[in-house]
Amino acid sequence: MPTGVALRDPRRQLFAAAERVLLRAGPNALTSRAVTDEAGCAKGVLHRHFADFDDFLAALVLDRVARLEGQSAALLAAADTGRGTVVGNLADALTELFESIAVAVVGLVVSRDGLRARLRRTRPTGVPLLADAADMLAAYLAAERDRGRLGPDADVATLAPTLVGAGHLLFADREAAPPAPDEVRKVVAGVVAPALPPGEGGGSPV
Structure with a gap:
């Protein structure tokens, strides 16, 4: 039955x-x-x-990756319009990313050999979701650099994965309370401060 x-x-x-x-x-x-x-x-x-459980899990991971498209579009719109500050926008982006299921999904990928092997068929490098988040932040940082809110020599290819790694560490403890907004902003400011033009602050986005 x-x-x-x-x-x-x-x-x-x-x-x-x-x-x-x-x-x-x-x-x-x-x-x-x-x-x-x-x-x-x-x-x-x-x-x-789904062909098997690893096929299901791979589809789950890629579904989460696809959801970054909306967040990426919002970040680029912030750069286009000059909304908020670079530090504030990045802190909000990392919080939105890691307060969701993202940390658990990364733990899933790391813990399952079969899932990683399945994902490698189409994504041979990087950790899915983390690598995509780094690409999203790199695109945003490049847009801000083009508009003068980052220095012209800002190394966005280094800044983006550094921010993702720092954000992941902040949110990775599932047993602890999420980090406070000020804590996230402090970490972001520490990473991007050398790339900000003189006088560029880290105030809250509007």
């Missing part, structure tokens, strides 16, 4: 269930049974839509 409930959008609902398990219990608790139980559906539903 069939078990579970019918899903209107199986992929999306399975992804949402996996994210809840990840946030609640971490990568080690993420199994196909845990996902389908969380989604309230039969285990066979997952395997009707």
